[in-house]
Amino acid sequence: MVRKLYLKRNYYIWLFIGAVILSYMPYTVLAAESGKPVQRQIVKIYVQNQEDINELAGIAEPWEVHKDYIIIDVTEAEIQQIRKKGFSVEVLFESIRDLVNYYGVPQPHAGTEGLYHSYAELKNDFLQLQSAYPQIARVYDIGDSWEKTQGMADRDILAIKISDNVAQEEDEAEILFIGEHHAREWISVEVPFYLAKYLVENYNTDPVVRSYVDNGEIWIVPMVNPDGHQYSIDVDRMWRKNRRNNGDGSYGVDMNRNYSYMWGGPGSSGNSWSEIYRGPFAFSEPETQAVRNLALTHNFQAMLTYHSYGQLILYPWGYTYSPAPDKQLLSYMTTHMADLIKGVNGKIYTPQQSSDLYISSGTTDDWFYGELGIFGFTIELRPEGYYPGFILPETEIIPTWEENKPAALYLIQWSQLPADPLPDIKANDLDGPVTITQGSTISLKVNLNAGRQKGMYADWWALANTPFGWYRYNLTTNSWQPGMSVTYQGTLFNLAPYEILNISGLPVGAYAFYSGVDMNMNGLIDIGKIYYDRVGVNITPYIWPEITRNMMLKSSHFPTH
Structure with missing residues (x-):
């Protein structure tokens, strides 16, 4: 009897220790499946000019860009690489866990334990919208995730089409909204999902919404990176890339560096361990192939992709400082969207050319604009700074959606206007x-x-x-x-x-x-x-x-x- 009690007591001790370890795992970057921890530190790096920022953006993607410094998360090896280049590095937090503990950020959860969607919940909610509004909503499987192509998981890239006569392909204006290229950016799933929900639920009562749905075809893809999303829930909350096995012990491709327009240029990396690894070739990933194939089979007038964080509204180009041919109109539109957003909760979203932040190549909006002539925009959602950064509390999901709603509706309206005066x-x-x-x-x-x-x-x-x-x-x-x-x-x-x-x-x-x-x-x-x-x-x-x-x-x- 004593031995049994002893074993039972030890069982609970080890169960407790295991729970503590697991509670910290989502904030530790693991090197593939080897189990070797690769600690990423949050640092401030001092810069003197835009060239410094671009050089650092070729190592890892900055979280924030300021006049004389950037905030970025890097490994110890990357810190040494940066210091060898002559930059001054100040370590702010040894890990994301330290950041969370310091500020006491409320811990958001996804799946059954929280208000953020898991892949399974998103799929279920999409199917419920289709079932409740079959005349105007239809869910499509537009492609497979990387893990599904390997027989490791059953995750699809899901899109919902919203239009009257939804089963038909009509000669109407089309627009595309995309979410979550980067796994840790959970809020970028929620805003496009709530847009879909808003459109179908208000179709019968709001004449403006009805007009948009009757006169256009609205496509919404809230989760381009379902494998990475699940990994960020289960293992590493700060995971960014998809889950490709790169074959060298590293995992993942930054899908927002994997599009073919100016692929391989500055602001992306050929190092498979890098957070901005562009992949072995353009459109190497089944997830970006799904977006490409959807775009090539439709006549989209505009595309808006959601990211976090920073409260920015970005337009092409990202790969160069040169102005886009439509810079005046792109600037006007993003300024108008920023005004609409500010009018809801007073939040300031800054409109600017993407490269004014830092140079990046192989991006979504550059590909849509450069290859297809489609106006492409990126909105970096809440918050503005690294507190709480990617760990946005669940209480901010709905306010973030609400302030972005008028900008999304404006873009839908714009897409349905005559092309010329x-x-x-x-x-x-x-x-x-x-x-x-x-x-x-x-x-x-x-x-x-x-x-x-x-x-x-x-x-x-x-x-x-x-x-x-x-x-x-x-x-x-x-x-x-x-x-x-x-x-x-x-x-x-x-x-x-x-x-x-x-x-x-x-x-x-x-x-x-x-x-x-x-x-x-x-x-x-x-x-x-x-x-x-x-x-x-x-x-x-x-x-x-x-x-x-x-x-x-x-x-x-x-x-x-």
Whole structure:
């Protein structure tokens, strides 16, 4: 009996010790399956310029970038490598566990123990949405995870399509939202999931949501990295990459360095042990292949991928400091999204070109933009700093989603706008041609749907080809003057119907009135870059008493002969 009690007591002791060890495991990086711990330390590295930042970003991905330092997690070997390059390194925390303990960050959990999704829960919730809203929601398996291709697990890359007539491929605008390329960024799963949930649950009650769903096809892929996600739940909370066995004792590829556009460039690593290992070749990973294949079989107008952390809204390019061809519009859109986000909870998300943070190659948004011509954006979600960093408390899941909702809805709306500006001009509220007798009133109104070009700089034109030469509308004086100079220069906006002429008594003859915008703001009419509308007006004779005729001619805005 004593021996049995002794064994039982030891059993509980070892059970307790084992539980303590397991509680620390999610915060320790393990070198593959060898069990050898590779401690990653959180450090501050002092920098003098952007070149320093880019050099360090080629070793590991910075958590935060500041004017004169960066925050980064690195191994001891990487610290020595960095110091050999002449950088000053200050160790902030020996491990993520030390960071958590220091700040007392509430521990978030995924799966049955917490509010963050596991892969199984995401799959189940997606299928429930499909079951509850079968006419507008359908779940697709768009590819396998790496471990599934090896027969090690049964995890798919899941997408949900939301549209009226969801079973059909209609000629409608399409948009793609993506989450969790990086396993430790749990919040990047939740925001796109809640977007899907919001759209289907509000379809029948919100006319705006209904319009978006009826007029477009919305694709959402919340978890591109299900293997890494599960590993971050079960073993290493700070795991970043997928779970490819690299064959040298290391595991994982950084999937946001695995896309083919400028693959292998600066800001990625050929070292398989690196956190930013780009893989053996572009699109080497089944997960990135799934995203690629989805994109190549659809006509997406925009793509938004969620990451954490930093509260940033990024746009191409990431691989170079050079501006993207659409930099002005990309900047305008991200600034608008930042304003929308701030309007919810007051959180500030900074819009900027990706490379302004640091150079990175083979990224998702660069590939969508550079290879496919699709506007690609990255939102780095809450928080702003390394406390709590990737360990975002569960209480912040819903606020993070809520503040990002209007930006997501704006991008959906933008994707469904006309690609080009649509100027419109009407005479007496008609598209023309209009025929009136001399002495009758003619009213001209112009309006503009800026489409997806809203915010772009342009020349605005309002011109008239009359029997006595060309005239242009002067916005400042609200009058017509001889010549063909520009009416207004500035950014495009949606213009409600605006009257530019209201007169009676124009001389007999054929008139052509034009309203347009020229996307090259240089004060010249650039053929090929101008969008315009035309209305014709024909004024026929009418026999007037001589004195009345002279009075009408004198009151005309245009000269007579």
